[in-house]
Amino acid sequence: MPTLLHISVSTRAGASYSRRAGERLLTQLMLRHGPFDVIERDLAAEPLPHIDGAVAEASLTPEAARSPAQHALLALSETLVCELESADLVLISTPMHNFTVPSALKAWIDHVVRPNRTFRSTPAGKVGLLRDRPVLVVVSCGGPFHDGPGSQRDFLTPYLQYVLGSVGITQVEVLRMDDMGRGEACVARGFARLDAWSASLAVLPA
Numbered sequence: 587m588p589t590l591l592h593i594s595v596s597t598r599a600g601a602s603y604s605r606r607a608g609e610r611l612l613t614q615l616m617l618r619h620g621p622f623d624v625i626e627r628d629l630a631a632e633p634l635p636h637i638d639g640a641v642a643e644a645s646l647t648p649e650a651a652r653s654p655a656q657h658a659l660l661a662l663s664e665t666l667v668c669e670l671e672s673a674d675l676v677l678i679s680t681p682m683h684n685f686t687v688p689s690a691l692k693a694w695i696d697h698v699v700r701p702n703r704t705f706r707s708t709p710a711g712k713v714g715l716l717r718d719r720p721v722l723v724v725v726s727c728g729g730p731f732h733d734g735p736g737s738q739r740d741f742l743t744p745y746l747q748y749v750l751g752s753v754g755i756t757q758v759e760v761l762r763m764d765d766m767g768r769g770e771a772c773v774a775r776g777f778a779r780l781d782a783w784s785a786s787l788a789v790l791p792a
């Protein structure tokens with residue numbers, strides 16, 4: 587059975603549109619592709635600590651030279667990397683915060699994008715060490731994205747694609763649900779777009 591890693595981020599529990607969208611997409615994927623072994627990584631229920639100096643130093647110390655304390659400091663990062671490695675498919679459901687990923691998701695990224703574990707630095711830049719796999723991202727945004735006045739820029743989509751690319755994961759598809767803070771009609775339109783996007787996805791062989 588394929589393994590799906592589901593990362594959910596919103597702190598708004600039952601009121602969250604991105605959580606609702608992620609659960610809906612997961613149900614649709616299971617109907618289409620059969621069951622998955624699902625690993626739930628809920629960054630609101632279990633927030634991750636930010637990387638501190640000791641963790642950063644441990645991650646830069648060659649593995650064979652690490653002290654037992656440094657191995658212990660990297661245990662959480664190792665758990666998160668193993669979850670990602672074991673996933674055939676990743677689903678991220680997240681809000682947009684200040685035009686990009688919420689800090690809770692950024693903390694997850696800082697734990698899994700790790701030198702000599704998930705990427706290697708070379709004179710030509712970072713080389714990813716993970717197997718490529720599909721990542722589906724559903725993003726709930728309160729405001730609009732269009733060419734007119736009052737619109738905003740999306741730094742979340744290119745950032746996620748770039749940072750996951752640095753560890754070797756290039757199949758990142760993003761569905762942005764815009765205007766979700768602007769009333770019921772906008773919310774209904776967002777979920778209709780989710781359903782159309784979901785139906786068009788060919789994430790796994792049929």
Ligand SMILES: Cc1cc2nc3c(=O)[nH]c(=O)nc-3n(C[C@H](O)[C@H](O)[C@H](O)COP(=O)(O)O)c2cc1C
Nearest residue numbers: 596598602603604681682683684685726727728729
């Ligand atoms: C700290 C913070 C920053 C936000 N920044 C943005 C933003 O830059 N652009 C936007 O469209 N909405 C922004 N929002 C609104 C959320 O994206 C919106 O409420 C979204 O639906 C939250 O996702 P959820 O419903 O899954 O909790 C922000 C909300 C918060 C709390």
